[in-house]
Amino acid sequence: MAPSSTSPPHNPQNGESGENSENSVWKIQEVPGKGLGVVANQDIAAGTCIISEAPLITTEGISMANTDIAEQQLLNALKKLSKADQERFRSLHNYYTASDPTHPLSGICKSNGYPLGTNTEVGGVFADISRINHSCLPNTVQYWNPLHEKQTIHAVRPIPNGGEVTTSYLAGGTSQERKQFLKENFGFDCACEVCSMLEDKLRESDERLARAEKLDETLGDSKKVRFSPDEVMKSARSMFKIYEEEGIKDGRLGRLYYDLFQLCNMHSDLARARCFAKYYVDSKKMAEGKDSINVLEMFSYVKSPQKHDSFGSTDMWRTGTTDVPKGLKASEFAKWLWRENV
Ligand SMILES: [Zn+2]
Structure with missing residues (x-):
């Protein structure tokens, strides 16, 4: 992540671990107001895997809580890389240069690290992926694929030739929450297409997002899930509409489906x-690829949901696997799906 990088561009021809680097799909170049960024070299369709990259360095075994020790450990790890990769690492943006000039390697890790999976403290720094700038309405989703030990970047909406490839550095929230997080952690004021909307529009967007967070509490309420499923379904329907209005295609959508x-x-x-x-499965294929562990784990339940542990606590809504209606208009099917006519 190099939101305001002024570092010199790395030379991909020298990058020994850089099986991606610049290619026919994208290139690294100056983006007005943001320093370096990744820009599409051709029209990119939604669902395309744009980058699949192994980390230059991970923080596994690095004592990040103690910056003196971490700095020495990172230096040792860095020395094991090729000269070209060391240079690629060192050329990444360091937001902490002024506040902590004596720990440059830790600063680069903190400025550019992505968690390698969910529920993990281990982060990874990537030469190319770290160049992708943030947007609150990103056109890609990043995913750590543990099967390949690579971070993937998939387009979740079409990116036109010359358009900037963007990803999100955060998990959502209202514009105020996002602004504060980005300023504190990455030191920039977000001017993405959402954050730069007119005040009225931004307020409406914030109200929707705050409402979605509130509705999400209903889905997490085990009592309601068990005893008032119709209320939970109604909340989920409202959340889905908000996600559509806000163009949300990240992990929040997958979680809602799940x-x-x-x-x-x-x-x-x-x-x-x-x-x-x-x-x-479709949303995860789009955002994480067909070899995403989430796709592979869920695939069999599309045919046989009853094999999943969650099946059959009550008989309240009983239907069979072949009871999906056929030949309905989209609006009628949606009414059936969201239980609006039962
Ligand atoms: Zn923004």
């Missing part, structure tokens, strides 16, 4: 559980 899969499955509604399992 929650709905479990909700329907729990109440023995196999028809809808299948649908939501499929939407989950």
Whole structure:
């Protein structure tokens, strides 16, 4: 992540670990107001894997809590890399240069590190992926694929030739929350297409996002999930509409589908559980690729949701796997899916 990098561009021809580097799909170049960024070299379709990259350095075994020790450990790790890769690492942006000039390697890790998976303290620094700038409405999603030990960047909406490739450095929130997080952690004021909307529009967007967070609490309420599933389904429907309005295609959408899969499955509604399992798999394929562990783990439940642990706590919504209606208009199917006519 180099939101305001003034570092010299790395030379991809020298990058020995850089199986990506510049290619026909994208290039690294100056982006007005942002320093270096990644820009599409051709029209990129949604679902395309743009980058799949191994980290230059990971923080596994590095005592990041103690910056003196971390600096020495990072130096040792860096020395094991080729000269070209050492240079690629050192040329990345360091937001902490002024506040902590004596720990440049730790600063680069903190400025550019991505967590390698969920629920992990281990981060990785990537030569090319670190050049992708932030947007609150990103056109790509990043994912650590543990099977390949690579971070992937998939387009989740079309990117025109010459358009900047963007990713999100945060997990969501209102514009105020996002602004504060980005300033504190990366030292820049976000001027993405969402944050630079007119005040009225931005306020409406914030209200929607705050409402979605509130609705999400209903989905996490185990009592309601068990005893008031219709209320939970209604909240999920409202959340889905907000995600559509806000163009959200990141992990929040996948999580919503997964929650709905479990909700329907729990109440023995196999028809809808299948649908939501499929939407989950499709959204993860788009954002993480068909060899994403999330896709591979969920795939069999599209056919046989009853094999999942969540199946059958109640009979409240019982349907069979073949009860998915066929031949309905999209609006009628949506009414069925979201249980608006039962
Ligand atoms: Zn923004």
